[in-house]
Amino acid sequence: MFRLPRAAGVLAAGAALIVVPAHAAAAVGPAAGTGAPHVLGACSELIGQGPGWASLRNDCGVEVSGSVQLTSGTSPQCVSIPAHGTSTVRWAGDGTAEYAYDCLTRGDE
Numbered sequence: 479m480f481r482l483p484r485a486a487g488v489l490a491a492g493a494a495l496i497v498v499p500a501h502a503a504a505a506v507g508p509a510a511g512t513g514a515p516h517v518l519g520a521c522s523e524l525i526g527q528g529p530g531w532a533s534l535r536n537d538c539g540v541e542v543s544g545s546v547q548l549t550s551g552t553s554p555q556c557v558s559i560p561a562h563g564t565s566t567v568r569w570a571g572d573g574t575a576e577y578a579y580d581c582l583t584r585g586d587e
Contacts, residue, residue: 522559524578532567532575534559543581548573556581 522544526533532546536559543556544565550573559565567575 520580522578522580524575525564527575530569530571532578533564534567534578535564536560536562538562544578545581546575546578549576 521536521538521540521542523535523537524532524546525535527546534544534546534557536542536544539561541558541560544559544567545553545556546567547553548569550571552569552571552573554567554569557565557567
């Protein structure tokens, strides 16, 4: 069996304590106010639509902005969707919603 000097064991344990929080912090994203782009992922989901409107649900635990891609090739303005809530996107003109997407936001907005 290998025996590590006591100091080496303490250093290895200390390094593990430093590395784990760094990985956890990176998974959360940049700190608020840094101005770095912040993307959560696919939170917005299309749950209903009619002429000139589409209803979106936020499947994430934080407020996001979302919109839809229309069959006409355009996208209405992004709307705020509360955490685990719903919002309605509205547009004038032709087109039906094909899918919902999350709008890119900045961490400081």
